[in-house]
Amino acid sequence: MPVSAEAAFRYLSDPRNRPEWQSSLLSVAVPADEEPHLGQTWSETTAVGVRPHLETTVFEPFRAWAETGHWRGVSATLAxxxxxxxxxxxxxxxxxxxxxxxxxxxAGAAGLLASKAIAADLRKAGRILASREG
Incomplete structure (x- = not known):
């Protein structure tokens, strides 16, 4: 991304920003004034109607961030x-x-499609951040 690790981390680790850069999301339910932190929980509404509940499981500012999500019989992680x-x-x-x-x-089918979607979403996030820096 054309921004510092700090800027990218701050943007990507905040669930409130996700509908802006993650193509599959319609909305995120998290308190507007809640800052990102380890153990933060939120729920999402996706374009295909899936409504997972998520939690931040790793929060190492400017170095690493991870989440786990659950919906019905499906679990997913992203780091x-x-x-x-x-x-x-x-x-x-x-x-x-x-x-x-x-x-x-x-879930297996979703996993196969996820890597391309995540890469495209991260490229979009990079473009958004670059436009704000410029």
Whole structure:
């Protein structure tokens, strides 16, 4: 991203910003005045009607952030690592989607599609941040 790891971390770790950069989201329910922190919880409404409940599980300012989410029989994790580089920062995303019972196959399909969607969403976040810096 064309911004510092600090700027990227501050933006990406705040659930209130997610509908702006995450293409699958319609809304996020988190108190407007609540600052991001370890253990923060929120819920989301996605474009396909999924309403997961999420929690911040790693919160190391400007270095690492992670979440876990649950919806019915599906669980997902997303972890972001931030590294300053010349001209900005690198954000490395890793994640996993799993399902139990009848949810195993749909979760597997979602996991296969997730990496491209996450990469596109992070590129969009980078463009948003770059436009604010400029």
């Amino acid at each position: 972001l690592q931030f590294t300053d580089v010349a001209g900005g920062c690198r954000v490395r995303a890793t994640g996993e989607v799993s399902g139990q019972g009848a949810w195993a196959v749909p």
